[in-house]
Amino acid sequence: xxxxxxxxxxxxxxxxxxxxxxxxxxxxxxxxxxxxxxxxxxxxxxxxxxxxxxxxxxxxxxxxxxxxxxxxxxxxxxxxxxxxxxxxxxxxxxxxxxxxxxxxxxxxxxxxxxxxxxxxxxxxxxxxxxxxxxxxxxxxxxxxxxxxxxxxxxxxxxxxxxxxxxxxxxxxxxxxxxxxxxxxxxxxxxxxxxxxxxxxxxxxxxxxxxxxxxxxxxxxxxxxxxxxxxxxxxxxxxxxxxxxxxxxxxxxxxxxxxxxxxxxxxxxxxxxxxxxxxxxxxxxxxxxxxxxxxx
Numbered sequence: 299x300x301x302x303x304x305x306x307x308x309x310x311x312x313x314x315x316x317x318x319x320x321x322x323x324x325x326x327x328x329x330x331x332x333x334x335x336x337x338x339x340x341x342x343x344x345x346x347x348x349x350x351x352x353x354x355x356x357x358x359x360x361x362x363x364x365x366x367x368x369x370x371x372x373x374x375x376x377x378x379x380x381x382x383x384x385x386x387x388x389x390x391x392x393x394x395x396x397x398x399x400x401x402x403x404x405x406x407x408x409x410x411x412x413x414x415x416x417x418x419x420x421x422x423x424x425x426x427x428x429x430x431x432x433x434x435x436x437x438x439x440x441x442x443x444x445x446x447x448x449x450x451x452x453x454x455x456x457x458x459x460x461x462x463x464x465x466x467x468x469x470x471x472x473x474x475x476x477x478x479x480x481x482x483x484x485x486x487x488x489x490x491x492x493x494x495x496x497x498x499x500x501x502x503x504x505x506x507x508x509x510x511x512x513x514x515x516x517x518x519x520x521x522x523x524x525x526x527x528x529x530x531x532x533x534x535x536x537x538x539x540x541x542x543x544x545x546x547x548x549x550x551x552x553x554x555x556x557x558x559x560x561x562x563x564x565x566x567x568x569x570x571x572x573x574x575x576x577x578x579x580x581x582x583x584x585x586x587x588x589x590x591x592x593x
Contacts, residue, residue: 307477309358309359309478309480310473310476311360311362311480311482312360312361312362312364312394312476312477312480313393313395314362314365314392314393314394314395315364315366315388315394315395315396316364316366316398317369317385317388317389317395317396318368318369318398319403319408320367320370321368322398322399323400323427324346324366325339325365326460327425327427327465328363330462331363332352334488334489336352336489337350337365337499346366346367348367348495349365350365350489350490350491351365351490351491352365353483353488354421354469359473359476360483361472361476366543369385371400389420392420393420394420394421394472394475394476395420395421395423396423396424397415397422397423397424397425397451398425398427398446398459399424399426399486400428401427401428401429401441405445405447412448412450420449421452422450423451423452423455423468423471425454425455425468426441426445426455427457427458427459428459429458429464430461442592443547449492453471493524493571496570497521497533497570498519498521498535499519499593500567501519502518503566504539504558505548505559508558509547512544513547513548516539516540517540518537519535519538520535521534522536522580529574530573530576531571531575532575532578532581533567533575533577533578534578535579535580537579537582538581538582538583539581540585541583541585542585544583545581556579563579
């Protein structure tokens with residue numbers, strides 16, 4: 299009997315899309331399930347700009363998670379439109395759809411999204427995040443009843459993505475409802491993205507963490523050169539700004555601001571690849587990157 303036939307008869311595999319408004323914890327939740335930091339996280343909204351696949355594997359299951367950008371009700375530029383398109387694309391191949399919300403959100407404020415979800419013929423799960431912030435169980439039960447009244451979702455789970463509370467219960471449930479399929483990806487594969495993508499995202503994460511106002515949202519990071527060598531990898535990254543004046547803000551007085559990005563990004567990159575890194579950061583101006591399809 300071939301290994302493929304064994305998988306086909308006994309193995310479950312499927313695609314699970316995680317969608318929701320910006321900054322509700324989608325990336326934190328996927329990272330919690332995978333036990334790896336694939337998607338960058340920050341306290342700022344719109345941290346995730348791309349659809350990132352994270353692949354969970356055990357002997358009998360493969361779950362291909364899609365971490366998606368936050369849904370933006372009123373897109374202001376081509377970047378926002380592209381981010382919303384990534385969410386829509388993730389729904390097309392989903393065997394299970396997870397809508398992630400915060401307990402504190404009001405269901406009536408999300409009705410435009412839920413009206414669309416009603417017409418999607420797939421298994422739908424609602425996860426209410428940040429349950430650790432609720433004051434008492436009575437408050438939690440009332441909020442659960444508010445969400446249940448929507449009658450859209452097959453199951454509702456309260457979780458804390460940050461601390462992992464109840465996330466294993468959700469994972470077990472997802473495994474139980476997956477269709478029988480052989481693995482879609484090799485069992486040792488963790489994501490569909492390449493190393494250059496993650497290096498660029500690490501640098502962008504540090505910019506999100508260390509800068510304020512418009513700077514984190516108006517920059518894009520591109521890996522211009524990546525040379526793998528025996529003892530050290532040499533990386534040159536370009537940080538594109540939308541305005542010339544933003545370059546000085548990124549650099550900071552005496553170069554201290556950019557040095558902080560460089561130090562912390564290099565640490566995380568070395569942790570990611572388990573190897574020493576020579577990292578060069580360059581800053582260039584590229585007008586209106588958020589309306590340029592390339593960026």
